Amino acid sequence: MSKYLLLLKYHLKTIDTASSTKKGSSATRAALVAVIAILLLPTYAMYFIFVRFLSETLALINQTAALYTLTMAVASMLVFVFGTAYVFTTFFSSKDTELLLALPVKPRAIVASKLTVLAIQYVLFSLIILPAVYWLAPETFLASYWANAAVMLIITPMIPLAAGSVISMCIMRVLGRKVSVDSAQYVVVTLTLAISFLISYATNKLSTTLSDPVSAAIFLLDNKYLMDLLSKAYYPSIFFSRAMLSSGNITGFLNLAIYTLLSFGSFFVAVLLGEGLYLDAATRQTSSKKKAKKEGKEYRFAKISKPLAIALCDLRVLVRTPTFAMNTLAMIVILPLLLAYYHFLLVDQAGNMFAFLFAAYPQTLAYACLLVVSLLDMSMITATSFSREGAGHWVTQSSPSSPSDQLAGRIMVAVLINTATSAILSAMIASILSMSFDNAALMCIASIIATIPIMLFALLVDLKRPRLDWDNPARAVKQNSNVLICLMVSAVYITVSGFAMYYSMEAGAHPGVVLIVYSAVNLAGSELLRRMFLSKYLDWIMDK
Amino acid sequence: MLIIEDLNKSYSPKGAKAVDSLSLEVKRGEIYGFLGPNGAGKSTTIKIVAGILKRDSGLVLIDNIDSERFPIEAKKAIAYVPDTPDLPKKLKGIEYVNFIADMHDISKEARKAKTMQYAELFGIEHALSDKIGSYSHGMAQKIVLIAALVTNPRLLILDEPMVGLDPRSSFSLKELMRGMCDEGKSVFFSTHVLDVAEKFCDRIGIINNAKLVASGTMEELREQEQSPSSTLEQIFLELTENHE
Numbered sequence: 001m002s003k004y005l006l007l008l009k010y011h012l013k014t015i016d017t018a019s020s021t022k023k024g025s026s027a028t029r030a031a032l033v034a035v036i037a038i039l040l041l042p043t044y045a046m047y048f049i050f051v052r053f054l055s056e057t058l059a060l061i062n063q064t065a066a067l068y069t070l071t072m073a074v075a076s077m078l079v080f081v082f083g084t085a086y087v088f089t090t091f092f093s094s095k096d097t098e099l100l101l102a103l104p105v106k107p108r109a110i111v112a113s114k115l116t117v118l119a120i121q122y123v124l125f126s127l128i129i130l131p132a133v134y135w136l137a138p139e140t141f142l143a144s145y146w147a148n149a150a151v152m153l154i155i156t157p158m159i160p161l162a163a164g165s166v167i168s169m170c171i172m173r174v175l176g177r178k179v180s181v182d183s184a185q186y187v188v189v190t191l192t193l194a195i196s197f198l199i200s201y202a203t204n205k206l207s208t209t210l211s212d213p214v215s216a217a218i219f220l221l222d223n224k225y226l227m228d229l230l231s232k233a234y235y236p237s238i239f240f241s242r243a244m245l246s247s248g249n250i251t252g253f254l255n256l257a258i259y260t261l262l263s264f265g266s267f268f269v270a271v272l273l274g275e276g277l278y279l280d281a282a283t284r285q286t287s288s289k290k291k292a293k294k295e296g297k298e299y300r301f302a303k304i305s306k307p308l309a310i311a312l313c314d315l316r317v318l319v320r321t322p323t324f325a326m327n328t329l330a331m332i333v334i335l336p337l338l339l340a341y342y343h344f345l346l347v348d349q350a351g352n353m354f355a356f357l358f359a360a361y362p363q364t365l366a367y368a369c370l371l372v373v374s375l376l377d378m379s380m381i382t383a384t385s386f387s388r389e390g391a392g393h394w395v396t397q398s399s400p401s402s403p404s405d406q407l408a409g410r411i412m413v414a415v416l417i418n419t420a421t422s423a424i425l426s427a428m429i430a431s432i433l434s435m436s437f438d439n440a441a442l443m444c445i446a447s448i449i450a451t452i453p454i455m456l457f458a459l460l461v462d463l464k465r466p467r468l469d470w471d472n473p474a475r476a477v478k479q480n481s482n483v484l485i486c487l488m489v490s491a492v493y494i495t496v497s498g499f500a501m502y503y504s505m506e507a508g509a510h511p512g513v514v515l516i517v518y519s520a521v522n523l524a525g526s527e528l529l530r531r532m533f534l535s536k537y538l539d540w541i542m543d544k
Numbered sequence: 545m546l547i548i549e550d551l552n553k554s555y556s557p558k559g560a561k562a563v564d565s566l567s568l569e570v571k572r573g574e575i576y577g578f579l580g581p582n583g584a585g586k587s588t589t590i591k592i593v594a595g596i597l598k599r600d601s602g603l604v605l606i607d608n609i610d611s612e613r614f615p616i617e618a619k620k621a622i623a624y625v626p627d628t629p630d631l632p633k634k635l636k637g638i639e640y641v642n643f644i645a646d647m648h649d650i651s652k653e654a655r656k657a658k659t660m661q662y663a664e665l666f667g668i669e670h671a672l673s674d675k676i677g678s679y680s681h682g683m684a685q686k687i688v689l690i691a692a693l694v695t696n697p698r699l700l701i702l703d704e705p706m707v708g709l710d711p712r713s714s715f716s717l718k719e720l721m722r723g724m725c726d727e728g729k730s731v732f733f734s735t736h737v738l739d740v741a742e743k744f745c746d747r748i749g750i751i752n753n754a755k756l757v758a759s760g761t762m763e764e765l766r767e768q769e770q771s772p773s774s775t776l777e778q779i780f781l782e783l784t785e786n787h788e
Contacts, residue, residue, distance in 0.1 A: 299672055301656040302652055305646075306647060313643050316634060317634045394596055397596040542597060543597055
């Protein structure tokens with residue numbers, strides 16, 4: 001136990017989510033965290049209001065209790081999807097693996113400490129549940145209600161993380177000796193997404209059964225009907241809902257106890273299973289074996305331009321590092337898939353109302369373009385362009401490449417990925433809205449151009465303060481405050497652009513003209529940022 | 545080939561100096577060994593010359609090119625090998641060599657011939673198509689060396705290059721360094737292996753507490769210390785006494 005606590009302390013000390021560089025005073029870092037928190041507050045406030053709206057809607061059909069189940073299921077699903085990939089890199093791609101395995105401690109202490117730190121990190125996802133707890137709180141203060149809520153919020157990430165760990169380790173056990181850790185990670189993520197899609201599909205099917213008159217009658221008779229129904233998507237959520245609804249009596253206490261037991265039990269199972277599986281996978285021989293060069297085998301040598309070489313190098317690292325690929329390249333596949341999935345579900349349920357919407361409101365073209373831009377910006381490829389190099393950043397620092405070579409190479413990757421994503425997304429949206437080819441092409445081109453200033457801004461931010469001191473690739477992209485800063489800036493820019501478009505079109509401007517002006521503004525902004533990059537590169541690339 | 549004049553560097557405005565008024569010169573066709581205790585300022589000096597760190601003040605001329613005013617031109621003239629071979633682990637060895645060769649505009653024919661020559665010399669021709677992440681420390685060190693040598697640098701800068709190399713590769717590297725100098729190129733390297741420095745370097749500089757405390761040939765160092773029969777180890781210990 002003491003070894004577990006020591007390891008836990010070690011892991012907690014090595015978490016550093018706020019800083020991107022080693023330098024900078026603690027005051028600067030605290031200020032940065034404060035700015036990010038302030039920027040996030042309006043978003044969270046909007047979510048709080050949205051949940052209130054949802055609770056009022058559910059109250060109309062006598063089903064407010066379902067809000068507990070729904071928010072818990074959503075929070076757990078998000079922890080499962082995002083957490084599983086992170087669990088995998090934490091266990092199998094961390095640089096501290098050798099250091100920890102050499103220590104005179106039981107592997108279960110390592111697994112338990114790593115899982116505990118992950119659960120602590122993912123406790124923030126419990127904020128998804130908090131508004132439901134707040135809006136459904138009893139009118140008179142009930143201490144046991146808030147005590148139950150506090151316990152539940154703290155232990156929420158345990159079950160999905162334990163499930164993610166077991167899946168990851170089982171896959172490593174099955175595939176571990178046949179494929180690389182990277183390939184196994186791709187399998188884990190695909191499987192996690194498939195499970196999430198299945199649960200989402202099942203929930204959707206359930207919701208379609210609610211619109212019939214029989215369900216409406218049941219709602220009035222049983223105020224927990226929807227709560228029980230939704231819990232089928234994530235069964236442990238029923239204990240949370242019951243514990244909250246029956247706070248202060250024995251039923252509430254029993255449900256709290258069951259949920260707590262389930263959480264710690266699943267955690268314990270994950271640790272026990274993980275002990276053997278982790279040790280087996282982590283100690284696999286990975287060094288390069290000396291093998292005879294095949295007869296006549298020729299290595300490929302080709303001289304290419306510097307920007308192309310930089311882009312190629314970046315792309316290779318992106319594709320071959322699952323964590324990087326999932327944060328950047330996955331957008332090309334996952335976003336259109338999601339769009340197609342919901343499009344067909346909606347068409348199935350409500351007919352293609354979007355085609356009518358576009359016919360009636362041609363302005364939708366401009367807003368659809370903004371939607372594509374906001375989806376493209378989510379990958380923030382250039383916000384981690386230098387950070388992804390980690391300790392190998394010296395290669396770029398000592399390379400005799402000019403600022404324009406570096407800029408061209410790195411932007412080339414972003415534009416390439418954005419072009420592919422935009423083309424597929426635009427085609428999907430054009431199909432949903434029954435848009436003509438020229439409109440679709442304009443939307444696609446305008447959205448690609450619109451991402452360039454943000455990508456350049458992100459590249460500048462990452463040039464100034466790259467996060468290079470990571471021991472796990474996930475930290476370079478997921479726990480990098482540069483990404484958060486750039487996402488915030490992108491959100492503000494898109495909002496401002498949206499308002500400008502709205503007022504222009506209200507004044508009678510044609511949506512096509514609006515998009516052309518929008519592109520011109522973006523090109524001008526890009527040019528300014530390009531000049532700034534070129535003038536700052538040689539100064540900012542040093543002393544990292 | 546390399547002139548450093550009155551170089552100063554500190555990592556924080558009020559902190560101690562990492563390099564203090566350091567001046568030295570590496571002549572054309574010369575191997576210059578840079579010695580000093582841990583934390584003396586060797587790596588900082590080397591990183592400033594390689595264009596990785598900024599200087600606070602002073603001058604660094606590489607083949608008469610001011611590395612601050614013309615950093616890209618200066619970097620074209622050098623190849624840098626760090627003390628720890630941290631490389632993009634997802635790249636294959638051959639891809640890394642090609643990348644560095646592209647950065648230095650090396651022709652296809654030249655890079656092909658040199659890569660195979662050096663890969664065979666260091667015994668890793670079988671591993672060029674493996675990812676760097678699967679390499680041992682020594683193999684990663686060799687791939688950095690190969691990439692550096694393929695660029696045909698006028699000044700080769702190495703930070704403790706013998707660490708991690710097997711004896712045969714270490715010998716090969718020394719032979720290569722001597723061969724480069726015979727062609728009029730220069731080598732500036734740091735090491736803790738005093739025996740290598742004594743037998744192999746044309747001139748030696750000793751840095752202690754951020755200051756260059758001695759510089760010259762073995763004979764000049766002995767004269768400086770007024771002990772004609774001293775070994776480099778004795779001179780080093782004498783000069784760095786009570787400072788480690």
